[in-house]
Amino acid sequence: xxxSVIEEYLRPGSVSEALAAIARYDEGEAMFLAGxxxxxxxxKSRMLRPQCVVDLQDVAELRGIVHDNGxxxxxxxxxxxxxxxxxxxxxxxxALRDAAAxxxxxxxxxxxxxxxxxxxxxxxSCMPAVVLGLGGTLELAAADGGTRRLDADDFFLGPLxxxxxxxxxxxxxxxxxxxxxxxxxxxxxxxVRDALPVVGVCITVTLGDDGHCTQARVALSGLAGxxxxxxxxxxxxxxxxxxxxxxxxxxxxxADSVETHSDMSADADYRRQLIRSIxxxxxxxxxxxxxxx
Amino acid sequence: MKTITVTVNGTSYEESVPERMLLVDFLxxxxxxxxxxxxxxxxxxxxxxxxxxxxxxxxxxxxLAVQADGHAVTTVxxxxxxxxxxxxxxxxxxxxxxxxxxxxxxILMNMSDFLARHPDPSDEEIRSGLVGNLCRCTGYVxxxxxxxxxxxxxxxxxxxxxx
Ligand SMILES: Cc1cc2nc3c(=O)[nH]c(=O)nc-3n(C[C@H](O)[C@H](O)[C@H](O)COP(=O)(O)OP(=O)(O)OC[C@H]3O[C@@H](n4cnc5c(N)ncnc54)[C@H](O)[C@@H]3O)c2cc1C
Ligand code: FES
Ligand code: FES
Numbered sequence: 001x002x003x004s005v006i007e008e009y010l011r012p013g014s015v016s017e018a019l020a021a022i023a024r025y026d027e028g029e030a031m032f033l034a035g036x037x038x039x040x041x042x043x044k045s046r047m048l049r050p051q052c053v054v055d056l057q058d059v060a061e062l063r064g065i066v067h068d069n070g071x072x073x074x075x076x077x078x079x080x081x082x083x084x085x086x087x088x089x090x091x092x093x094x095a096l097r098d099a100a101a102x103x104x105x106x107x108x109x110x111x112x113x114x115x116x117x118x119x120x121x122x123x124x125s126c127m128p129a130v131v132l133g134l135g136g137t138l139e140l141a142a143a144d145g146g147t148r149r150l151d152a153d154d155f156f157l158g159p160l161x162x163x164x165x166x167x168x169x170x171x172x173x174x175x176x177x178x179x180x181x182x183x184x185x186x187x188x189x190x191x192v193r194d195a196l197p198v199v200g201v202c203i204t205v206t207l208g209d210d211g212h213c214t215q216a217r218v219a220l221s222g223l224a225g226x227x228x229x230x231x232x233x234x235x236x237x238x239x240x241x242x243x244x245x246x247x248x249x250x251x252x253x254x255a256d257s258v259e260t261h262s263d264m265s266a267d268a269d270y271r272r273q274l275i276r277s278i279x280x281x282x283x284x285x286x287x288x289x290x291x292x293x
Numbered sequence: 294m295k296t297i298t299v300t301v302n303g304t305s306y307e308e309s310v311p312e313r314m315l316l317v318d319f320l321x322x323x324x325x326x327x328x329x330x331x332x333x334x335x336x337x338x339x340x341x342x343x344x345x346x347x348x349x350x351x352x353x354x355x356x357l358a359v360q361a362d363g364h365a366v367t368t369v370x371x372x373x374x375x376x377x378x379x380x381x382x383x384x385x386x387x388x389x390x391x392x393x394x395x396x397x398x399x400i401l402m403n404m405s406d407f408l409a410r411h412p413d414p415s416d417e418e419i420r421s422g423l424v425g426n427l428c429r430c431t432g433y434v435x436x437x438x439x440x441x442x443x444x445x446x447x448x449x450x451x452x453x454x455x456x
Contacts (some may be wrong), residue, residue: 001335006312009295009359033360037337040355044315044335053312055360105425106403107340110349111356194424 003043008052015061015141019169021054023143027166032056034077034116037108062115062171065089070177076115076170081106083114092178094289095134095186095202099126102194115170121226123159124196128227130186131173132156133202133219139171140164147171159226179215181207183289185282188221189274191265197222198265199274203286205237211291212241218254220275224261232257233279242287244280251279297362301326302371310358317342319358320368328369328398329353332427340426343399344368350406352425369398372405380450381405381443390439392430400426404440412448416441 188200200221233254332341
């Protein structure tokens with residue numbers, strides 16, 4: 001299998017050149033290519049038939065992990081292998097490494113990028129749920145020079161859908177400095193090691209002086225509706241001190257409140273059970289990281 | 294069509310290719326380097342097509358040939374040294390790390406990159422490193438053994454104990 005005819009291949013050296021290249025084509029006829037680990041499948045199966053491919057590999061300004069007084073900015077073209085190896089991503093940002101280290105396989109991690117993953121927003125994927133569970137901000141730029149910043153809650157619209165317009169490029173995902181005593185974690189379950197998530201859970205908690213949870217975000221991957229928050233669980237986590245029974249109650253509430261589906265990998269009940277078991281483990285890790293342990 | 298310059302196994306090639314040509318097809322059909330195999334159709338799940346792009350293991354069916362313009366590619370044909378098969382290749386032979394051999398080029402290319410970064414891996418780390426390569430014959434036990442053997446030999450070779 002190979003892609004349908006591609007008329008033009010461009011390799012811009014900057015964001016402005018990349019945006020100008022996309023703007024030369026009608027909507028849907030040109031596309032950005034990042035790591036290609038989703039786009040190449042889609043092109044070979046002819047689900048995508050771009051006339052023009054704008055390869056972002058030379059746009060250096062889209063790469064890199066930058067810490068600035070606690071704030072974090074990860075360029076869209078930063079690869080999984082780079083995120084997985086970045087030991088400064090701990091505590092409040094630990095979920096990013098948890099996820100990146102287990103995406104697919106070594107070869108996929110050597111190419112695939114955080115930006116490609118969130119722009120594709122496949123149901124069975126890790127980074128969209130992690131960016132949602134960490135409350136990230138998506139920085140977008142358009143050919144007319146306009147830029148906008150969207151909260152993850154407003155960016156992910158449903159399976160394979162985001163608020164990004166076709167003529168916009170994702171520049172980076174960023175976070176302000178996290179509150180003290182914050183921790184996050186992510187874990188997924190798939191059919192084999194590091195496989196696509198049948199269910200994945202990302203949890204961020206912030207603890208008060210007394211060790212009780214003051215803020216919590218929970219996001220799930222692998223559900224038919226796409227990556228999503230789980231408010232029922234967030235509410236129960238808040239105020240708790242992370243003891244095992246309380247975490248189990250919060251995960252029960254999530255399992256009972258979300259819509260799960262049955263497919264070849266798992267039936268709806270098993271997905272609920274996965275949410276309970278992975279979720280409890282992830283919550284415990286997030287609490288431990290928030291405590292600094 | 295686009296003219297690209299790619300260094301493959303140390304030799305620079307200038308070729309005119311259709312934009313949609315996959316890197317794996319460029320290697321096999323243009324350069325007749327048929328050691329790089331195609332084991333799945335488009336999903337990118339079997340790893341048989343694994344090559345090095347600037348020294349890193351990547352699946353060559355998941356890239357366009359034009360993306361490799363200006364880069365260095367190593368295929369399994371480039372793995373042996375001037376004095377014959379290297380330690381990883383010898384270990385696969387000695388430890389029976391293959392049966393039909395269809396998966397072997399991809400596994401060798403992935404594991405040579407892996408060992409360069411993890412000189413003393415545990416069996417668990419080797420198994421995690423192999424996730425992207427399917428083998429339908431061996432059951433992986435002998436593959437893991439071969440990689441472990443190669444790692445040992447390369448460490449000993451590097452410290453001058455035994456070549
Ligand atoms: C064998 C295999 C196993 C995998 N396992 C997992 C897994 O376990 N978990 C998981 O989460 N994913 C998995 N994936 C998918 C992988 O994560 C992809 O890398 C990711 O989904 C896409 O990122 P990419 O950089 O490859 O983007 P591409 O495939 O190049 O692009 C994806 C889409 O995003 C758009 N895009 C990319 N970058 C930008 C940008 N900066 N601005 C605007 N648009 C952009 C492209 O136009 C395209 O539409 C797997 C893939 C494979 C092949
Ligand atoms: S041919 Fe199967 S991964 Fe490339
Ligand atoms: S030896 Fe036959 S597929 Fe691996």
